[in-house]
Amino acid sequence: xxxxxxxxxxxxxxxxxxxxxxxxxxxxxxxxxxxxxxxxxxxxxxxxxxxxxxxxxxxxxxxxxxxxxxxxxxxxxxxxxxxxxxxxxxxxxxxxxxxxxxxxxxxxxxxxxxxxxxxxxxxxxxxxxxxxxxxxx
Numbered sequence: 723x724x725x726x727x728x729x730x731x732x733x734x735x736x737x738x739x740x741x742x743x744x745x746x747x748x749x750x751x752x753x754x755x756x757x758x759x760x761x762x763x764x765x766x767x768x769x770x771x772x773x774x775x776x777x778x779x780x781x782x783x784x785x786x787x788x789x790x791x792x793x794x795x796x797x798x799x800x801x802x803x804x805x806x807x808x809x810x811x812x813x814x815x816x817x818x819x820x821x822x823x824x825x826x827x828x829x830x831x832x833x834x835x836x837x838x839x840x841x842x843x844x845x846x847x848x849x850x851x852x853x854x855x856x857x858x859x
Contacts, residue, residue: 724856728849738763744836760815771807775800 738759745755776784779800786793 725853728853733762733765736762740836747836747838767811768808771811772800772804775803775807778803 741762742755742759745758746752776797780786784796784800786796788796
């Protein structure tokens with residue numbers, strides 16, 4: 723619960739671009755840092771798309787009353803448009819990355835920078851300690 727709560731808090735409070743810049747500055751390869759930041763940004767985007775589809779279905783008469791099984795069964799027809807939206811998003815992202823030279827070798831530049839202070843390093847150590855104690859307990 724502690725790790726899941728910390729991950730949710732982190733995802734809500736951190737911009738993916740700053741997270742990517744911090745990982746690159748810590749020495750991780752840019753492609754791996756980009757993958758992680760893209761993943762963090764993907765979850766809210768897919769949630770927004772699902773809610774849009776759900777609102778569209780509600781305007782067409784979707785009834786979400788009843789127990790959890792009835793609500794799940796009522797949401798099944800939303801699966802096809804959601805999967806189509808996810809595939810379209812992936813295709814658009816692939817096209818944008820290709821157009822921007824994602825595969826090109828060479829050094830990368832970034833407009834986002836991250837400066838670490840002693841207070842930041844202390845907070846990192848405190849976070850690692852809290853997670854370690856939580857896992858031991």
